[in-house]
Amino acid sequence: MNAVTPFPAPAPHSGSRIAVRTSRALGWQGFGAELVNVSAGLHRIPAFHHHRVGVHVGAPVTAHCLCDARRLTRIQAHGDTDVIPAGLEGQWNDDAACTIFSIWFAEDFARRTFEQLALKSADAQLRPRLQMRDPRFQHLAWALRAELEADEPSDPLYAESLCTAMLVRLIGAEPPSGNRRRTLAPRTAARVIEFIDAHLDQRLTLDELAAQAQLSVPHFKVLFRDTLGVPVHQYVVQRRVERARTLLLQGRLSASQIALDTGFAHQSHMAHWMSRLLGVTPRELRGAAREDGVMSVLQETQR
16 A cells, blocks of 8 residues: 655664564464564664554553654553554654554455445555554454453454454544445345354354445444344354354264364363353263253153
8 A cells, every 4th residue: 555665864773572472373364463572772663564553551651753754752651552554664762661562454454444445545545643542443452452362362253353443443434324224134134144154163254244245344244233233253152152052962072073163263262152151161061961861861760
């Protein structure tokens, strides 16, 4: 979206950046995040082919910034956000060590989102911003950070939903509404649900689910929630748990195989969500089923 802009007057790089959390193993595609410990000193960040957003975490620090010929000296507070579009370099000089929650969006991911909003070309792009303070964006960023730091993350659909909403917020747009319907048509809802159930063992994306409804991703998310009463990612997790419960009660497959067949990353991931949504672990569920089976046999023999 932006041509690479050369950085003027190279300065010696003196600071260090250490990622303490990363999304690389979480299956996120087209976007990602890291929690980075940043030392005091000068940091020159080269131009990348993806968009970057840095959100300050923790105690305030004084920072001197230079990006796209804009200079700013500020007290960087918790939640303050810098937006650096693809192709731009930046320079930050922090007076003290700090932590940054760093989010990136691939250009293809951002472009698809903007195209689906039917924006004019002049509006369908990110612009550099320093020390942005937007409570709604911060809410989305902290939700993504919680997902990054969770012992058992949700389905990648959740992170994708958050990042789509972030991009919409960054360009100041909203999902199209106007006189459009407020819920999915019954046949459309049934088609989407059937597709989800048929592909629970696979990684589902908002793009392919929205395509089943022949809608843009932002519009689909709104209509799905208003039709089913829950966000897309939450519905998918519920269906995975329901399918896993049925298979566990049948007792023909191992718990690890059931986790894979229902789209969970691993057995403990399945156990986490079953415990959270059903209040029982897979082992407890199977134990209760065996007890019920034994009781049924005893009752039959006593008749």
